[in-house]
Amino acid sequence: MQMYYSVLQMPGNKADAVPCERLRNKSPIASCLGGFKDFLRQHHNWGEVLFQRILKKQSGKPSGRKGEFMKTILIVAAHPDDEVLGCGGLIARESRRGSLCHVLILTDGSSGRYDAEKAAAHGQNIEAANRVLGTASVRCEDFPNQRLETVPVTAIAQCIEAHLERIAPSAVYTHHSGDLNRDHRIACEATMVACRPYPSQTVREIYSYNVPSSTEYNAVSVDTVFVPSVFVDISDTLETKVEALLAYDTECHPFPHPRSPESLRGHARYWGLTVGMADAEPFRLIREIR
Numbered sequence: 437m438q439m440y441y442s443v444l445q446m447p448g449n450k451a452d453a454v455p456c457e458r459l460r461n462k463s464p465i466a467s468c469l470g471g472f473k474d475f476l477r478q479h480h481n482w483g484e485v486l487f488q489r490i491l492k493k494q495s496g497k498p499s500g501r502k503g504e505f506m507k508t509i510l511i512v513a514a515h516p517d518d519e520v521l522g523c524g525g526l527i528a529r530e531s532r533r534g535s536l537c538h539v540l541i542l543t544d545g546s547s548g549r550y551d552a553e554k555a556a557a558h559g560q561n562i563e564a565a566n567r568v569l570g571t572a573s574v575r576c577e578d579f580p581n582q583r584l585e586t587v588p589v590t591a592i593a594q595c596i597e598a599h600l601e602r603i604a605p606s607a608v609y610t611h612h613s614g615d616l617n618r619d620h621r622i623a624c625e626a627t628m629v630a631c632r633p634y635p636s637q638t639v640r641e642i643y644s645y646n647v648p649s650s651t652e653y654n655a656v657s658v659d660t661v662f663v664p665s666v667f668v669d670i671s672d673t674l675e676t677k678v679e680a681l682l683a684y685d686t687e688c689h690p691f692p693h694p695r696s697p698e699s700l701r702g703h704a705r706y707w708g709l710t711v712g713m714a715d716a717e718p719f720r721l722i723r724e725i726r
């Protein structure tokens with residue numbers, strides 16, 4: 437059941453998110469492409485590149501760095517703020533380049549914690565944080581917070597599948613399977629079920645992300661340790677990530693808590709220095725299909 441949904445506009449530029457949806461629906465070229473929906477799904481990478489290039493031509497948007505194409509991305513998060521902690525720099529970076537980053541939050545993060553008034557404020561925090569990042573859309577489902585194990589994984593997977601059908605992303609980011617938080621582990625499992633590589637699957641890349649205060653808190657073993665294989669330069673978007681965390685006022689804590697601005701900067705600097713960058717966000721490539 438849907439609890440909250442909002443199509444957000446990119447910060448400082450109304451033309452970024454909503455008009456793209458209008459172009460999809462109303463432009464003659466987009467209408468023609470709509471007739472080839474099945475074809476585009478089967479040849480998604482090619483179709484996405486073509487579609488995004490048409491959007492770029494019509495909207496006059498920058499295409500990003502040479503050799504890189506705009507993408508449609510889905511970030512699956514168990515709780516509000518996980519998307520910021522794990523992927524905030526990536527979302528801001530990709531959104532600036534013209535990619536469409538959609539966020540799916542499986543729980544509203546407030547079940548049993550807040551009264552109605554505080555829950556409403558929490559919803560505003562979700563929207564504010566994602567507006568800062570430039571997220572194209574954010575949706576919260578109402579699976580039970582910190583009790584995802586009480587729901588069949590298939591039910592969560594079917595929910596994610598519905599969003600995959602709606603968004604048709606080429607890349608999906610989900611939790612690390614070895615996190616201490618059980619909701620995170622279940623979110624990862626459900627994502628993998630939803631992203632099964634059947635022939636018409638649009639998802640070509642799946643990554644896991646690290647959430648400070650959960651990923652590193654688990655007992656370290658070969659099954660739980662987070663070993664990143666992809667590093668994204670967030671030198672230009674780190675402060676945007678920090679600003680987004682600050683929008684979650686109830687989830688932000690004083691240093692040296694892992695959910696503090698100083699900690700986010702420290703994590704980014706650590707991961708960046710491991711690969712010769714100033715600041716980076718780490719990811720583990722789970723599967724790529726070329």
Ligand SMILES: [Zn+2]
Pocket residue numbers: 514515518617620647
């Ligand atoms: Zn979480």
